[in-house]
Amino acid sequence: MKRPWRWIAAAAILGIALCPTPVYAMHLSEGILPVPWAGMWFVVAIPFVAWGLRTIRRWREQNPQAVTMVAMVGAAVFVISCMPIPIPWIGTCSHPCGTGLGALLIGPGPTVVVASIALLLQALFLAHGGLTTLGANIVSMGVVGAYSAYFVFRLLRAVGIPVFYAAMAAGIVSDWATYATTSLELSTALHGDGSFWAMTAAVMAAFVPTQLPLGIAEGVVTAFAYRFVLDRRPELLGARSGLQWTGGPSP
Amino acid sequence: MSETKTWEGVDATVIEKVATEAGHPPREPYINTEQGDLLLFLFLLAGAIGGFIMGYAFRALFPPRKMSEDRRPAPSV
Numbered sequence: 001m002k003r004p005w006r007w008i009a010a011a012a013i014l015g016i017a018l019c020p021t022p023v024y025a026m027h028l029s030e031g032i033l034p035v036p037w038a039g040m041w042f043v044v045a046i047p048f049v050a051w052g053l054r055t056i057r058r059w060r061e062q063n064p065q066a067v068t069m070v071a072m073v074g075a076a077v078f079v080i081s082c083m084p085i086p087i088p089w090i091g092t093c094s095h096p097c098g099t100g101l102g103a104l105l106i107g108p109g110p111t112v113v114v115a116s117i118a119l120l121l122q123a124l125f126l127a128h129g130g131l132t133t134l135g136a137n138i139v140s141m142g143v144v145g146a147y148s149a150y151f152v153f154r155l156l157r158a159v160g161i162p163v164f165y166a167a168m169a170a171g172i173v174s175d176w177a178t179y180a181t182t183s184l185e186l187s188t189a190l191h192g193d194g195s196f197w198a199m200t201a202a203v204m205a206a207f208v209p210t211q212l213p214l215g216i217a218e219g220v221v222t223a224f225a226y227r228f229v230l231d232r233r234p235e236l237l238g239a240r241s242g243l244q245w246t247g248g249p250s251p
Numbered sequence: 252m253s254e255t256k257t258w259e260g261v262d263a264t265v266i267e268k269v270a271t272e273a274g275h276p277p278r279e280p281y282i283n284t285e286q287g288d289l290l291l292f293l294f295l296l297a298g299a300i301g302g303f304i305m306g307y308a309f310r311a312l313f314p315p316r317k318m319s320e321d322r323r324p325a326p327s328v
Binding site: 027028029030031032033034065068069071072074075076078079082084086091092093094095121123124125126127130131182186189190191192199202203206207210211232233236 | 298
C-alpha cells in the first residue's frame with residue numbers, strides 16, 4: 001500500500017468537510033419525553049441492540065473482516081447523521097440517517113448497534129439528542145430506519161425490481177420511516193388531551209418539506225453506494241457470498 | 252413555522268416547538284458542550300475521527316486495483 005497517509009488525510013479532511021457545524025434534526029433532545037415514555041422506548045430498543053451485538057460477536061469469530069466492515073458502516077452512520085443538509089427553498093437544515101445503507105451492507109441487527117453507539121456519542125459530547133431520549137432515538141433511527149430498509153429491499157428484489165432501484169427505495173423509505181417514527185414518539189408522549197392522530201399528522205406534515213427531498217437524496221446515495229460495493233466486492237454482500245458473517249440482504 | 256431563523260435544524264422548527272407547546276421544553280444536556288466554540292471544536296473532532304475510521308476501513312476493504320503488467324510503463328534504461 002503506497003502512501004496510505006495520503007488517503008487517511010484525505011478521509012479526515014472529507015470528514016471535517018462533511019461535518020462542519022452542529023446540526024439537529026430527528027434527534028429528540030434531552031428532557032423532551034416524560035420519564036415513563038423515555039423508559040418505555042429503552043425497553044423496546046434493548047432486545048434489538050442485544051440481537052445486533054450477538055450477531056457481530058458471531059461474525060467476528062468467523063471472519064475478522066466483518067469488524068472492519070462494521071467499523072466503516074458505524075463511522076459512516078455517525079458522520080452522515082451529523083451532516084447538515086440545507087434545503088434552500090425551505091430555509092432549514094436537516095440530516096440524513098445512513099441506517100438504510102448500513103442495513104443493506106451489514107444487516108439490520110448490527111446497524112442498530114452502530115446507530116446506538118453513534119447516538120450515544122452524539123448525546124454525550126455533541127449536545128445532539130439526549131441521554132434520556134436515547135432509547136427513542138435508537139428506535140426511530142436504528143431499529144425502524146434499518147429494518148424498514150432491509151425489508152423494503154428484500155420485498156422489491158423478490159418481485160424483480162433491479163438492485164439499483166430497490167436500494168434507492170430502501171434508502172428513501174428508511175429516511176422517511178425514521179422521521180415518521182419520531183413524529184409518533186413525540187405525539188404519543190405529548191398529545192395530552194388533544195387528538196393523538198391530529199398531532200401526529202401535524203408533526204409529520206411539518207417534516208415533509210424538508211424530508212421529502214432529503215429522503216430522495218439519501219435514496220440516491222444509498223443506491224450508488226450499494227452498487228459500488230456490489231461491483232467491487234460482491235462477496236461482502238448477503239447470502240450470495242456464501243459467507244456466514246455477511247448480514248445484509250442478498251443482492 | 253414562520254418565526255424560524257434561517258437554516259435552523261428541523262428539531263428546533265418542528266420537534267422543540269411542538270414539545271415546548273406541549274409543556275415539555277428541552278433542557279440542557281447533562282454534559283453541556285454548547286459553550287462558545289467548544290461544540291464547533293467537538294464537531295470538527297468528531298468529523299475528523301469519523302472520517303479517519305471510514306477512510307482506513309474503506310482502504311482495507313476496497314484496496315486500489317493493481318495496474319496490470321501490460322499497462323505498466325517500461326522501466327527506463
